[in-house]
Amino acid sequence: MKTSRLGPWLIILLGAIYFIVPLIATFEFSLRKRRGEYSFDAYRWVFADNRFIESFSYSTFVALVTILVGVVLVVPAAYAVRVRMPRLRPVVEFVTLLPLVIPPIIIVFGYLRLYNSSSWLPMTSSPRATDLLLVFAYATLALPYMYRAVDTGMRSIDARTLTEAAQSLGAGWLTIMLRVILPNVRVALLSGAFLTFAIVIGEFTMASLLDRPAFGPYMQNIGANRAYEPSALAIIAFVVTWACMGLIQLLGRGRRQSVAAA
Amino acid sequence: MSREAELAVVAPVARSGGRRSWAWLGITPFFLFTVLFLILPTLDLVVGAFQTPDGSFTLDNIARLNQPTIVSAYWISIQVSVASALLGALAGFVIAYAVVLGKLPRPLRPFVTTFSGVASQFAGIPLAFAFLATLGPTGLVTALLDQYAGINLRALGFNLLSFWGLTITYLYFQIPLMVLILMPALDGLRKEWREAAAILGATPWQYWRHVAFPVLWPSLLGATILLFANAFGAVATAYALTGSSLNIVPILLYAQIRGDVLHDPHLGYALALGMILITGLANVGYIWLRQRGERWIK
Numbered sequence: 001m002k003t004s005r006l007g008p009w010l011i012i013l014l015g016a017i018y019f020i021v022p023l024i025a026t027f028e029f030s031l032r033k034r035r036g037e038y039s040f041d042a043y044r045w046v047f048a049d050n051r052f053i054e055s056f057s058y059s060t061f062v063a064l065v066t067i068l069v070g071v072v073l074v075v076p077a078a079y080a081v082r083v084r085m086p087r088l089r090p091v092v093e094f095v096t097l098l099p100l101v102i103p104p105i106i107i108v109f110g111y112l113r114l115y116n117s118s119s120w121l122p123m124t125s126s127p128r129a130t131d132l133l134l135v136f137a138y139a140t141l142a143l144p145y146m147y148r149a150v151d152t153g154m155r156s157i158d159a160r161t162l163t164e165a166a167q168s169l170g171a172g173w174l175t176i177m178l179r180v181i182l183p184n185v186r187v188a189l190l191s192g193a194f195l196t197f198a199i200v201i202g203e204f205t206m207a208s209l210l211d212r213p214a215f216g217p218y219m220q221n222i223g224a225n226r227a228y229e230p231s232a233l234a235i236i237a238f239v240v241t242w243a244c245m246g247l248i249q250l251l252g253r254g255r256r257q258s259v260a261a262a
Numbered sequence: 263m264s265r266e267a268e269l270a271v272v273a274p275v276a277r278s279g280g281r282r283s284w285a286w287l288g289i290t291p292f293f294l295f296t297v298l299f300l301i302l303p304t305l306d307l308v309v310g311a312f313q314t315p316d317g318s319f320t321l322d323n324i325a326r327l328n329q330p331t332i333v334s335a336y337w338i339s340i341q342v343s344v345a346s347a348l349l350g351a352l353a354g355f356v357i358a359y360a361v362v363l364g365k366l367p368r369p370l371r372p373f374v375t376t377f378s379g380v381a382s383q384f385a386g387i388p389l390a391f392a393f394l395a396t397l398g399p400t401g402l403v404t405a406l407l408d409q410y411a412g413i414n415l416r417a418l419g420f421n422l423l424s425f426w427g428l429t430i431t432y433l434y435f436q437i438p439l440m441v442l443i444l445m446p447a448l449d450g451l452r453k454e455w456r457e458a459a460a461i462l463g464a465t466p467w468q469y470w471r472h473v474a475f476p477v478l479w480p481s482l483l484g485a486t487i488l489l490f491a492n493a494f495g496a497v498a499t500a501y502a503l504t505g506s507s508l509n510i511v512p513i514l515l516y517a518q519i520r521g522d523v524l525h526d527p528h529l530g531y532a533l534a535l536g537m538i539l540i541t542g543l544a545n546v547g548y549i550w551l552r553q554r555g556e557r558w559i560k
Binding site: 005007008009011012015018019021022023024025026028029030072073074076077079080081083084085088092095098099100101102103104105106107109110111112113114115136137139140143173195198199202203204205209216219220223224230231233234237238241242244245246248249 | 284372433495497501
């Protein structure tokens, strides 16, 4: 038995080396700003930089609005498909998978052609309208993850039975949506939300091509102009991503325990 | 529940008058949004690729793709995407196998899952920074190899801004993505199948060749195609690594949209059409292969 485990351990070890060494190297590099000794100067520089605070806040705000838009679009759709129109399921699933196939650069290029300032819906003519366009762009990126999370959540609560129970108690559709369905898919929604946040916060291509002051283009700019600060930013981005994923894992565990307890 | 049974349950509720209309209310915003902000913009580029600036039909834009810079950009892009998808699929499969079926300590699995989630999203600009700090000219691994092992990566011809450099960097998000997709698929392999195969005298190789692999291969292939599309459309990592110096399609298109090169939007639409066709064809291939694969599972 001992020998048969050697292979799997070796694989994990090799994988760990490939995945951990770049993190160590990045961290080490980020400490090199002061000559001759390790210091957190690069981090200090980043946190003192106004553009960092502004772009990070901007991206956080855009991420939150994106999550809101995602919830408003996906929850009623996933609910309607699961409870009322199962025949539409393949169509909806196909559409939610499209953003994994169409590259983001294509989607945003399409926006620039279709919604430019001389078009029928000039969404790039004012900064606020372009912000909204960026939110929509991110909502398409988040669509596959959001839909999958919500759909899984709906399956585990048996939305149809809940709906029938609520209806027989005289609830209207708004009540069913807000007071029955939403609270029950809350955990699934939160995982979708954290994943969306992780995707949106450092996104570069769409923000850059729509010319918005987001965190992704800021990082690119620092990368082109500074030596050690990019590594500090990479570590910060990694910690933010890790926090989002850790929270999803934690939520999932909580749900499993509550299901087991029920 | 089978499709018919599902419909039978729904039917009485659906027939009762106005109920159905609010279900449409729920799904209309979704379709309106995806048509306006996902499907129309993509189709519009496709149409643009066949138009002259004044709007009449032409194949000229497509024909003009046939110039050395563009052809070589497509070729390098395809090479990097295929290499990182295949290597990512292989390494991801091996790791998922080790975690799910390797009899390793149980706490390892949630850790690998979370880390894969993080690493598969850790793409773009920060990933480029990380690999510059690792394998770049002044990177830690470059320096350590030079100092202690006497290996000068530069002298060996290794350059982060090259085919292999880009492939190694892309693997950082490709492998974890594969692990995440394959772990549930490997869970689906029932212990009874292996036992049944063993009782019938099958060697482990025969079990994999005739039982496990035919069951797994649609998910394997599907995931590999997803990895291909993932790498083929990636802009940020390559852009932060190389600026505009590496000639791959997404970078070329990015530069074109920013107005740095070409100065010809309709050639840009043709470039975009090429990208859509390549990822689209890959997926049609996947669907076709999966249907063939499923015939054998049944």
